[in-house]
Amino acid sequence: MQNNLPPEEVKRRRGIYLLPNAFTTANLFAGFFAVVQAMNGRFEMAAIAIFLALVFDGMDGRVARLTNTQSAFGEQYDSLADMISFGMAPALVMYVWALQGLGRWGWLAAFVYVVGAALRLARFNINIAVVDKRFFQGLPSPAAAALVAGFVWLAVDNKFTFSANVVPWVAFVLTVYAGVAMVSNAPFYSGKSFALGRSVPFWVMLVLVAVFVSVSADPPVMLFGVFVIYGLSGWVIMAWRWRRARQLTRLRSDGGAPEQTQPDQPPSDKP
Numbered sequence: 001m002q003n004n005l006p007p008e009e010v011k012r013r014r015g016i017y018l019l020p021n022a023f024t025t026a027n028l029f030a031g032f033f034a035v036v037q038a039m040n041g042r043f044e045m046a047a048i049a050i051f052l053a054l055v056f057d058g059m060d061g062r063v064a065r066l067t068n069t070q071s072a073f074g075e076q077y078d079s080l081a082d083m084i085s086f087g088m089a090p091a092l093v094m095y096v097w098a099l100q101g102l103g104r105w106g107w108l109a110a111f112v113y114v115v116g117a118a119l120r121l122a123r124f125n126i127n128i129a130v131v132d133k134r135f136f137q138g139l140p141s142p143a144a145a146a147l148v149a150g151f152v153w154l155a156v157d158n159k160f161t162f163s164a165n166v167v168p169w170v171a172f173v174l175t176v177y178a179g180v181a182m183v184s185n186a187p188f189y190s191g192k193s194f195a196l197g198r199s200v201p202f203w204v205m206l207v208l209v210a211v212f213v214s215v216s217a218d219p220p221v222m223l224f225g226v227f228v229i230y231g232l233s234g235w236v237i238m239a240w241r242w243r244r245a246r247q248l249t250r251l252r253s254d255g256g257a258p259e260q261t262q263p264d265q266p267p268s269d270k271p
Contacts (some may be wrong), residue, residue: 008077019070023060024078027053031085034149039091046093047153050132051223054142079121086145087117091175094148098155098162098171106168109175113148116179117141123183136188139181139231143188147178150224157220178231186234187241 030053064070078243091110099106162165215222
C-alpha cells in the first residue's frame, strides 16, 4: 500500500516527541533513583521516589493526548519505564528493606511481584484495544508499586521495629498479594472515563479539598490507606458483579423476568 502522506508529515510521525517522553524519562529516573537510595539504606527516599514515578507516569499519557503527540515509540518506552519503576524498583526496595532476612522466601516473594508486573504490562499491551476502558483487568502496576512503597514509607516514618519477624512477614504477604493481584481478572476502576473539562457538583470540590488536606497532614498513612482501599476495590466489584449475575440467572430460571411490551404493537382492548 502506497503512502500518500507528504514527506514532512511522514518525518513528523516517525520522529520522537520530546514533551511526553521527557515525563517518561523522569518516571524511569525516579525508579532508578529509588533503587540507588535503597542500596544506600535511605528507604524513605526510595519510597517517595516511587510515588514521584507514579506522578510522572500519570502525566506523560495525558500530555501526549492533550498535545496529540502519541506515538508507538512512546507507548513502548512508557511500558519499559513502567517495568523498571513499578516492577523492579518496588521489589528491590522491599527486598533490601525487609525481605532479605527471610532467606529464599524473601527473594521468592520479590520475584513473584516482578513477574506479576511483567505479565500485567504484557497483557495490558496486547489487550489495550479490546478491554473496557472504564476498568483495568487486574491491579495496575503503578497502584501495586504504591501499595508496596506506601508500606515501606509508613513503616520507616513510624519507626516500626522488626521484633518477632512481624514486619518482614507482613511485607512478604503484601508483596505476594500485589504480584498476584496484578495478574488477576479483578476489575479495578481506571478513571479514564473521568473528563477534566466536565462540570461537577460543588461537593466534589469539597471532597477534593478534604483529600488534599488529609494527605498533607500525614502523607505515609493517608497514601497507604488510599491504595489499600483501591487494592481491595477490585475484589469488591468482582463480588458485586458475580452476585448480580447469579440474581439475573435465578430470575431467568424462575421465569421472573418482566415481559417487555413490543413498541410497535398497541395494547389489546380485550379483557
